[in-house]
Structures are given as structure tokens and as C-alpha cells.
Amino acid sequence: MKMEVKLACGLALVLAVFTCLANASTKNVCPYVDNLVSSEHLRFFQDKCYSFHVWATDYRRANNHCINLGGFLVTVKDSAVNDFLVDVMERIYEVDTAPHGTWIGLNDMIDEGEFVWSDGTPMNYSNFKLGQGNNRGFFSNLAPSKRVEDCVAIKATDGKWYDYKCEKSYGIFNVEKPYICEHRL
Numbered sequence: 001m002k003m004e005v006k007l008a009c010g011l012a013l014v015l016a017v018f019t020c021l022a023n024a025s026t027k028n029v030c031p032y033v034d035n036l037v038s039s040e041h042l043r044f045f046q047d048k049c050y051s052f053h054v055w056a057t058d059y060r061r062a063n064n065h066c067i068n069l070g071g072f073l074v075t076v077k078d079s080a081v082n083d084f085l086v087d088v089m090e091r092i093y094e095v096d097t098a099p100h101g102t103w104i105g106l107n108d109m110i111d112e113g114e115f116v117w118s119d120g121t122p123m124n125y126s127n128f129k130l131g132q133g134n135n136r137g138f139f140s141n142l143a144p145s146k147r148v149e150d151c152v153a154i155k156a157t158d159g160k161w162y163d164y165k166c167e168k169s170y171g172i173f174n175v176e177k178p179y180i181c182e183h184r185l
């Protein structure tokens, strides 16, 4: 073998090792999350991992589960993430299992009308359905205090956001929803 060929081979090997090390340090692998239906429910996108949970519960329980898994309810900071979530939801959620949306980590529990994400950041990108986020529920005959809607869900059918009551109370349905956790690597 000629010296030039040996050098070229050696250089290629060094580059391969460096490429391998660089990929390993990128850590584009989702953490292990128990109780998922299948690996399809754990997806990597950009620099984050997302776990899609099909079991329906209220907002606080959903967020607490995400925190217990080392993450929090998903933040949707731009349309690329919104599109990604809808794409996965269309594949893994039957329409009948999430007709009233899937919890995302957005709420205005502390200050009405001031929506904040579960990581504490303010809402700079919004994708509410026209007229949603208005704190008013379907049951407009209820007393104002019972109409409060402070937690937000996304629907796979249109990719839009809707505000709902965070927890179940008398006369209120559909507050138990599937949810998506975000895991920063």
C-alpha cells in the first residue's frame, strides 16, 4: 500500500472516530419513560424529547406526572413544534380518545388572561382557536365563578388551542384528557 493511501485511510479512520464521538455527545436519545403504550409515544424533535400519554386525567395530575418523569407539560413556543405535536397526535391518538383535546403546559391560573408556560415563561407564540382563551365555557348558564377556564388543550383535528376548566367540578365534563410531557436533554 502506498504511503498516500495509508495516510488517507488513517485520516478517514480518525474522522470516523471523531464523528462517532460528536454524535454520542449530541445525546439525541429520549429518556426511558414508563407506562407508555409503545415507543411511538416517545418522540425526539429538535433538541427535546416528548412523551405522549393516552390516559386521561386533569391538568394538575398530568403536570405532576410529567414532573415526576423529570419533565413538565409540553411547551409550544413556535409553529414548528405545534405542527410536530399535531403530526404525532394524528398518528397515535384515536379521534375518539381525545375529542376534547390534549393538555399542553399553558395556563392562566395565577393572573386571568396572562397565560404562562409550565416552565415559567410567558406566552409569546399563540395558536388559540378564534374566540378561545376567553375564560368562558360552553355552560354559559353557570355562575361566572364556575365558568372559569384556565388550562389549555390542543386538538389534533385542527391543531388549535382551547381553554378548559383545569379540574372536574359539578356539571363540568371533559376535563380529563390525554397529555404530552416535554423532556429537555
Ligand SMILES: [Ca+2]
Pocket: 108, 112, 113, 133, 134, 135, 148, 149, 150, 151, 163
Ligand atoms: Ca382563564
